[in-house]
Amino acid sequence: MTGVFNDSYAATYDTVYAEKNYAAECKAVAKLITKFGRGHIRKMLDLGCGTGRHAVIFAGEGFDVTGVDQSEPMVERARDRATQMKLGANPEFLSGDIRNFSGKSPFDVAVMNFNVIGYMTGNEDALGALGAARKNLRQNGLLIADFWYGPAVVVDPPGENTREFETGDMRVVRSSSGLHLPDSQCCEITVKVTRLQGDRVLDEAPETHRVRYFFPLELELMLRVSGFQLMVLTGFPDVDAPASPRKWAAAMVAIAV
Known part of the structure; x- marks a missing residue:
């Protein structure tokens, strides 16, 4: 992480x-x-x-x-x-x-x-x-x-996902993509949270989460x-x-x- x-x-x-x-x-x-x-x-x-x-x-x-x-x-x-x-x-x-x-x-x-x-x-x-x-x-x-x-992760490994939320006059976009790492029994999930006001990007917070199953x-x-x-x-x-x-x-x- x-x-x-x-x-x-x-x-x-x-x-x-x-x-x-x-x-x-x-x-x-x-x-x-x-x-x-x-x-x-x-x-x-x-x-x-x-x-x-x-x-x-x-x-x-x-x-x-x-x-x-x-x-x-x-x-x-x-x-x-x-x-x-x-x-x-x-x-x-x-x-x-x-x-x-x-x-x-x-x-x-x-x-x-x-x-x-x-x-x-x-x-x-x-x-x-x-x-x-x-x-x-x-x-x-x-x-x-x-x-x-x-057993569920092995059957259906991670993919990509994007969701958008509104808070006040801002939009928050959360995008994630997953990489399956079966040898380490983990998924590496890359998450980027972007805050926008109109079309202006206020900030971005990228995170990489390695999560075990x-x-x-x-x-x-x-x-x-x-x-x-x-x-x-x-x-x-x-x-x-x-x-x-x-x-x-x-x-x-x-x-x-």
Whole structure:
């Protein structure tokens, strides 16, 4: 990854993903918590929290949320969002690396939303993130993460896509192209976010994201090595359906042992 989630990209992030159904994703995660959670679940660790869109929804539902992200511009926007929403209990947002984050006390559930685990492209990175999640969870705590499902990526590799959004008197154009790198089990996604006023280009924010996809057996092994037991792989956000080779989006639920 080069220059990922820098100031310019963070500034347009929420506009680009304005149509993303964060509420439906939080509802799906909450459903998994209800189904697989053991004991009282209140303290949530949001690893790779971004601009806090998931975290503030969970906080509004009564969770005590701590969000962590290595992008300071994203964290600042998350803090601003929580302040503006005037929640009863504001989530705490911290700048840090999810591969070695250490919280003050054990959490009941850790979440990795929006394919955060996919940015852990090397085995050491992925195991670091899973290991840190385990260290921050109590016994029988839950880990829930959505990810790109390997069988689906292999069947239907990435292509090109362009979307346009309007915000005030500006237009935001997000173009992306994908390169499948099967030997490294990754897709290299090149994203360019362009802000325009009329025909005048205000700025452009190019990003290259290398994102990993995962297969069931390797996830089971990685989780076991990290101190978890894999409970289920589901579709996402339709968590009532199993993970499918026809859909990239999937979710895993694991319990700390």
